[in-house]
Each structure stands twice: as structure tokens, then as C-alpha cells.
Ligand SMILES: Nc1ncnc2c1ncn2[C@@H]1O[C@H](COP(=O)(O)OP(=O)(O)OP(=O)(O)O)[C@@H](O)[C@H]1O
Ligand SMILES: [Zn+2]
């Protein structure tokens with residue numbers, strides 16, 4: 088008997104283990120490791136993933152239930168991806184099914200459908216026939232295929248009670264099936280017969296069927312297959328006319344699968360490899376030889392902005408392809424602009440599949456199928472593209488490897504960089520981590536002198552291509568501006584520089600660093616701030632709608648005219664939003680053309696692309712925006728970059744605040760002067776001495792890093808120590824505290840048992856979380872700080888497991904974040 092070991096799709100700790108099923112003979116050829124199957128489980132039919140085909144079952148064979156269905160002809164996961172999922176579950180303490188679900192396109196997230204059929208021996212009374220005859224008729228008619236319960240209920244709204252009773256009595260039989268949310272798109276297509284048949288057929292068409300004759304004439308001129316809809320339009324007729332020709336045997340209508348290609352209507356100019364600069368050639372050499380030798384190596388490609396890293400990725404990919412292997416390129420979501428996609432599509436054409444969240448579910452599914460079916464060999468995409476279903480990967484590139492968006496903030500809380508390195512280990516691929524500002528973790532590891540398969544080899548590109556200089560950076564102390572009586576948003580330097588660009592017809596990028604700079608409402612008389620009633624966080628003001636909104640739970644109310652606490656009319660909207668900057672620009676520079684890019688202006692599909700195209704075509708003088716204007720853009724006429732509120736995020740209670748600030752400033756500075764025209768950068772700050780701001784001036788990554796690493800080592804923060812954050816939430820604070828304390832003391836006891844000093848493993852808290860209440864639940868957190876080599880995840884999992892029943896009864900929810908990136 089064939090046995091399948093299955094992980095069922097119920098994301099709980101209790102079901103987080105494999106269950107064995109027997110495989111009926113009829114399905115034997117279809118079930119593989121990585122197959123998606125439907126299985127009976129606790130009275131329901133569930134979707135599951137086959138993780139093994141063991142020789143023997145863990146339970147008595149006679150007690151095994153059978154797999155009820157195989158959901159895909161080709162398994163959506165490979166053995167390699169199944170292994171990767173198992174590793175993710177251990178690494179980030181998430182249920183296995185949660186890891187597998189993260190790898191599947193949304194279209195394949197099955198949903199259970201109920202089907203009903205009439206039992207063979209069922210008898211119905213005349214009364215019943217009179218009352219629900221139509222329903223019974225429908226049931227009998229569909230008995231071969233079985234009728235979908237949800238469809239019956241909509242169609243026969245009055246007969247719900249009958250259905251329920253008959254099902255209970257066993258006169259109707261219910262079956263469950265797992266169905267995909269979305270299927271491949273099929274287009275009805277007309278296949279004309281050969282010319283002779285058409286000619287003969289035409290003669291037989293009666294004179295009054297003029298339309299049919301016209302369709303035949305049209306097809307005689309255009310003998311290729313054509314979509315039914317298109318033919319109807321072209322021949323000026325209806326689908327039913329064409330169908331009658333099918334009945335005459337003159338053509339055939341069949342469903343043909345069609346790919347929803349999001350880039351179908353775009354032409355990509357063909358690009359060929361550029362002759363590399365000597366620095367680029369030296370950088371590519373070790374990467375290419377690793378790919379050649381199937382040597383699983385990790386590289387850190389540390390190259391300043393504009394140093395030509397992308398050209399190196401392209402040629403490394405070329406190398407992998409020429410050996411018949413595949414490549415994955417990860418790009419941060421907001422840097423995945425059409426311009427970025429174009430660079431890959433121009434070089435590799437139709438071999439490129441693109442995966443990102445702005446595509447529709449259907450488009451994403453089709454791109455994913457292109458990969459799985461071997462029609463694409465290069466996948467370019469955001470975080471989840473690391474799971475692209477390739478079978479022979481030679482290279483994984485992670486561009487801007489320091490980006491926080493590579494960490495998923497909801498379960499599975501994985502980091503794509505770590506997943507990529509593990510996947511490369513499983514498939515013998517090389518990994519290239521590229522950045523102008525590598526994360527301190529990656530950089531420290533590369534320069535540590537430690538040896539090991541995960542330790543990146545360091546490659547440096549300290550200069551821009553073609554001797555283009557890095558832009559000059561001026562730092563403006565806004566406190567001085569205020570002293571001199573300038574209360575405006577723009578310093579005199581920035582205003583002058585802007586005016587100069589307007590006169591020359593050159594372009595400016597303005598970054599408003601808005602992290603931690605929300606626009607909140609405060610009363611100037613009593614200091615009252617308007618908070619979300621469900622979360623302990625200020626509401627954000629949206630000028631367009633006149634609404635105040637909570638960014639965590641979506642709660643909204645209209646903006647107050649007077650203070651809700653003291654009725655004072657002096658209520659004010661604080662903080663500088665992009666809208667305010669836009670107004671101020673219009674006021675200060677009459678006639679200026681500004682494109683504003685922030686969450687409000689880019690929520691619509693395609694809007695992101697539209698703005699960038701407009702800017703590229705120089706239909707605007709200024710591109711103003713949040714983080715999204717800082718990454719990856721390459722516009723020849725941008726000669727000025729201005730940063731407002733450079734230090735805004737420095738006050739966030741996050742030990743990476745300085746690192747993030749330095750990275751963001753360096754990235755945005757890198758947008759200036761990338762082509763012939765030289766660039767200039769002006770950074771406005773209230774904290775000019777802070778090393779994260781000051782080091783940007785000399786483009787001095789090394790200096791910034793040295794200071795920052797020193798601070799981290801003193802405090803035992805990453806990369807010198809590692810963290811696991813646990814957040815407990817509940818409606819009641821005492822309950823939370825008791826659970827939090829039990830966890831902390833449990834882990835401490837475990838550490839003592841193992842003889843670990845507090846420098847090796849320490850538990851901080853429980854303390855209220857930075858956001859102490861969210862959606863009416865209070866939140867406490869514990870932070871586990873430990874030395875890197877320790878298998879702390881397993882210890883934490885053990886302690887949580889040990890307190891299982893007590894926590895379950897209390898209703899306290901626990902969320903675990905291994906290597907957290909966001910401290911908020
Ligand atoms: N070998 C080369 N010869 C000529 N031009 C080149 C070469 N390599 C790259 N370039 C050009 O230099 C510019 C910068 O290169 P690229 O965008 O690859 O840099 P990057 O390091 O990826 O930049 P960033 O990290 O700032 O996005 C581009 O316009 C690119 O076409
Ligand atoms: Zn809220």
C-alpha cells in the first residue's frame with residue numbers, strides 16, 4: 088500500500104505534525120512529495136501537502152483513511168521546497184502549513200466546496216415532489232456531476248429546509264471537494280477546418296443564412312485559429328451564428344488556456360551585455376566561477392549607488408542560464424518599478440517572469456505557472472519570489488539586501504535573505520547580496536574573518552561607473568535657520584538650489600522622511616491628542632477626506648473642530664505630511680510642477696508607474712515623496728536631491744533607527760547625478776552631529792558602521808547578539824502579566840538548568856509593548872537576547888509548549904518573532 092504523510096492546512100500548534108493516509112490505487116501515479124491533496128480530517132475535507140511517501144505508516148494500516156483527491160496534475164511544491172518549508176518552520180517557529188501556504192500563489196489556496204447528490208435508494212413523496220420538484224429535478228439532472236450546494240441554495244432559496252432534512256436523513260449525500268480559488272483562464276477559440284472543407288460547406292449554406300456565409304468568407308481569408316469573441320466582432324456577427332457553423336462541421340470551438348501577461352502590451356527594447364569596467368569584471372569573476380562550479384557560495388556585493396551592480400547581476404544570470412540553470416532576483420517591493428523590470432525583460436525577454444503584489448491574483452498565478460512549467464528561467468520579484476517553483480537554480484540575487492521589506496511581518500515571519508541562503512544550500516546555487524549600504528549583520532559577517540558556508544565573501548565596488556563622481560552632500564542645521572528667522576519648510580540653501588534647477592529645467596527629488604512623523608492632532612491649549620479608542624496610538628489626519636484614521640485597525644472619525652477634552656478651538660494638525668510640503672512648494676515657487684508619491688497617491692493599480700513615467704518624461708520639476716522615491720530610480724535629469732526631516736526616525740524606540748536613517752539618506756542621495764549631469768544633495772536636519780546624518784556627507788559607510796557596530800557590541804544587540812520577541816495579547820492585563828511572567832521564569836529556569844550565563848541568554852520583560860493596546864487587546868512583550876550560536880528558538884518553543892494548556896485556557900494569544908526587524 089502506498090502511504091502519504093500529509094500536513095493538513097489547519098494553522099494550529101495541535102495539528103502541526105504530519106498525518107498518514109493511504110493512497111488509493113487510482114491516485115497512486117499522481118501523489119508525489121509536494122502534491123496538494125484533499126484528505127478527510129475530523130469530519131471535514133481539508134487541503135494538505137504531501138511531505139513524504141514513507142514505506143510504513145505510524146498507525147495500524149487498517150485505521151488509515153484514504154486521500155480523497157489530488158488537486159493538481161503537477162505538484163505545486165517540489166521536494167526542495169518541502170524541505171525548505173520544514174526548515175522555515177523550525178527557524179521561525181511557525182506551523183508547517185503556514186510555511187507551505189507562504190510558498191503557494193493565492194490562487195491555489197484551496198477552499199472547500201460542498202456537493203450534493205441523490206442517494207441511489209432515495210424515495211420522495213408526492214407532497215415533496217410538489218413542494219420542491221424543481222430542486223429535485225435539478226439534483227437528478229446534475230447527479231452525474233453532483234450539484235454544488237452553495238449554488239443550489241442560491242437558486243432554490245425557499246428549499247433550504249428540504250435540503251437540510253434530506254441530507255440529515257441520508258436521502259441526499261454530501262461530498263466535500265477542495266477547489267482552487269482561481270483557475271487558469273481559458274478562452275473559447277475557433278479552429279476553422281481546411282480550405283476545401285470550408286469551400287464545400289459554404290455551398291451548402293442556405294441563401295437566407297447570409298451571416299454564416301460571411302463568417303466562412305472571413306475565415307477563408309484568415310485561416311488561423313481566432314478567439315470566438317474576436318471572430319464575432321471581426322465578422323460582425325454573434326457567437327450563436329458561429330456555433331451553428333460548428334454544428335455544420337466547418338469549424339471547432341475549444342477552450343484554450345491563455346496567460347494573463349501583465350506586460351503583454353509593452354515592447355521591451357533589446358539590450359545586450361555592456362562591456363564591463365575593470366572593477367565590474369573583477370567583481371563578477373568569483374561569482375561566475377561559483378556558478379560554474381555549482382559551488383554554493385554567498386557573496387556580499389558592496390557597491391556604491393550607481394556602481395553598476397545591476398549589470399553584474401545581469402551577466403551572472405546570463406552565466407547561470409547558459410549552463411541550463413535558473414535564477415531568482417529579489418527586489419524590494421517599492422523598487423520593483425517598470426524601469427527595473429524593463430532592465431531584465433530587455434536582456435532576457437520572455438524568459439523572465441515577474442512576481443509582485445501589484446499584479447492581480449490571476450496574473451500572478453500565470454507568471455507562477457510559467458516558472459513551474461519551465462517556460463521562464465528568470466524570476467524577478469519581491470520577497471515571496473524566493474519560493475519561485477524552479478527545479479535547478481543556479482543563482483539567487485538579493486538587491487538592496489538591507490531592506491526591511493524582506494522580512495515578512497506576519498506569520499511566517501521569515502526573512503527572504505535567510506530563506507534564499509538556505510534554498511541555495513539545498514540546490515547548490517550561488518547567492519549575491521547586493522547593496523550600497525549592507526545591513527550590519529551581513530557586513531559584520533563578511534568582514535569577521537569567520538569561515539562557514541553562510542559567511543558572505545566580500546566584494547567591493549567603491550566607485551561609480553565611468554568616473555562619475557558621487558554627488559556632493561550639504562547638511563543644513565535647521566535650528567540655525569530658525570535662529571535666523573526662517574520658519575519655512577525649506578532652508579535657504581535648498582530653496583536656492585531648487586530655484587536654480589527650475590531655471591535650468593533640471594529635476595529634483597524631495598524626500599520627506601516620514602517614518603515616526605505621523606500627522607497627529609493636538610490641542611495647543613491642553614495638550615490633548617486624539618487617539619484611537621481601540622489602540623493606544625494617535626489617529627493620523629488625512630486632509631483629502633477630512634478624516635482621522637487609525638493605521639492599525641482602520642478606525643476612522645471626522646476631524647474635530649474643537650478640542651474633545653477642553654473645547655478649545657486651538658486644535659491643530661501637527662507633523663509635516665507630503666500634502667503640506669506640496670502646498671508649501673506651490674506657494675513658494677509659483678508654477679512649479681510637483682508629482683507627489685505616497686500611500687495616498689499610489690494605492691490605485693498602475694498609478695506608481697504612471698507617476699514615474701510622467702517624471703521621466705520631464706512633465707514635472709519635482710518628485711516629492713516618502714521612502715518610495717529613495718530606491719532604485721535612475722533618471723538622467725535629476726541633479727538635486729533634498730531631504731526634509733532627515734532625523735525624523737531617529738527618535739523611534741528601535742535600536743536600528745540610526746542604521747535605517749543612514750541607509751535611507753545614502754540611497755536617496757544616490758539618485759542624484761547618475762548620468763552626465765553632476766548631482767547635489769541637501770539634507771535638512773535638527774541633529775546634524777548624529778553619525779547617521781553626518782556620515783552621509785562623506786559617503787562614509789565604513790565610518791558610520793564602525794561607530795554603530797561599537798554601540799551594538801556594547802549593548803549585545805545584533806549582529807553581536809540575537810533577539811526573539813514574544814508578544815502576548817489579551818483583553819485583561821493581569822492575565823497577560825501572569826502568562827508573560829510564567830514564560831520569562833520558565834525560560835530562565837531552562838537556561839539555569841543548562842548552565843547558561845545571562846550573557847549567553849537573557850529574558851527581558853514582560854513589559855508593555857511599544858503599542859500597548861491594539862484592537863482592544865492589551866499587549867505585553869518579552870525580549871529574549873542570546874548569543875548567536877545558541878539554538879534559542881528551540882528553547883523558546885519548548886517553554887511555550889510546556890505552558891500549552893494553561894495559555895490555551897487563558898485565551899492569551901502569543902506571537903513569536905525570531906530576529907525581529909521592527910521593534911514597534
Ligand atoms: N559597464 C558599463 N558601461 C557603461 N555604463 C554602465 C556600465 N555598467 C552600468 N552602467 C550604467 O551606469 C548606471 C548605474 O548602474 P546601475 O544602475 O547598474 O548601478 P547600481 O549599482 O545598481 O545602482 P543603485 O544601487 O544606485 O541602484 C546605469 O545607467 C547603467 O546603465
Ligand atoms: Zn485602532
Ligand SMILES: [Zn+2]
Pocket residue numbers: 610611612613614615650651652653654655
Ligand atoms: Zn484641549
